[in-house]
Amino acid sequence: MKHLKFSLILALALIVGLVAQAADLKGAFVVIDDEASIKDALQKLTNGQGKRELEKKDIYKEDDDGKAAIRINVAGGDGQNFNPTMPDWELEIEKKPTGKNQFRYITFAWKKIGGDGIQLQLHANVNSWGHRYHAGANVKNWNPSIQVDKKIPEKWEVHTRDLIEDWKDLNKGGQKITGIAFTAWDGKAGLWDHVVFHQTPEDPLAPQAVDVKAKLAVKWGEIKQ
Ligand SMILES: [Ca+2]
Numbered sequence: 001m002k003h004l005k006f007s008l009i010l011a012l013a014l015i016v017g018l019v020a021q022a023a024d025l026k027g028a029f030v031v032i033d034d035e036a037s038i039k040d041a042l043q044k045l046t047n048g049q050g051k052r053e054l055e056k057k058d059i060y061k062e063d064d065d066g067k068a069a070i071r072i073n074v075a076g077g078d079g080q081n082f083n084p085t086m087p088d089w090e091l092e093i094e095k096k097p098t099g100k101n102q103f104r105y106i107t108f109a110w111k112k113i114g115g116d117g118i119q120l121q122l123h124a125n126v127n128s129w130g131h132r133y134h135a136g137a138n139v140k141n142w143n144p145s146i147q148v149d150k151k152i153p154e155k156w157e158v159h160t161r162d163l164i165e166d167w168k169d170l171n172k173g174g175q176k177i178t179g180i181a182f183t184a185w186d187g188k189a190g191l192w193d194h195v196v197f198h199q200t201p202e203d204p205l206a207p208q209a210v211d212v213k214a215k216l217a218v219k220w221g222e223i224k225q
């Protein structure tokens with residue numbers, strides 16, 4: 001009985017920690033993560049010949065938010081869905097971001113089912129789509145593009161990129177990211193989840209984020225007393 005009560009308190013402490021984290025994503029702009037954010041993005045990715053849909057089973061492994069990812073099925077053509085001007089996006093890229101619409105890093109998780117390559121493209125007010133990341137082959141030779149992995153992600157992989165380090169045209173500050181393209185290209189489909197812009201190098205959506213650990217440590221201390 002005593003054990004059960006203790007476990008219950010611990011579980012509650014964990015939930016409190018996670019909820020606190022979800023509500024307290026300071027300095028972050030979540031593009032997709034939970035189901036609501038994915039449904040919202042799917043409505044806005046109105047361009048391209050990919051067949052976009054909500055994926056509820058094959059999701060980024062650390063998902064704790066209702067099991068949802070974006071799936072772009074390849075059906076010929078450009079094999080992507082995108083929008084160069086996402087409604088309501090106010091994303092200013094700064095070396096030392098402080099304001100609530102200022103960011104330096106992007107974290108994204110992706111997976112590829114079949115085919116040779118996958119790409120994520122960011123549209124800015126400078127050089128339009130000239131800010132791209134790919135894994136595997138650059139299937140359509142869309143450049144500039146940074147290859148983050150030589151092989152396609154056959155299992156979910158997460159990457160954090162420093163936009164100031166990666167892109168000369170963004171590193172003077174004050175430039176704006178206005179849109180995004182989820183590019184599956186070839187094979188069967190591309191999957192994306194856990195896409196977030198942030199101010200400091202740590203992935204703000206990671207369950208192991210420092211914040212949660214600190215909060216849990218406090219709860220542990222309280223339990224012990
Ligand atoms: Ca998710």
Ligand SMILES: [Ca+2]
Nearest residue numbers: 033063064065
């Ligand atoms: Ca998640």
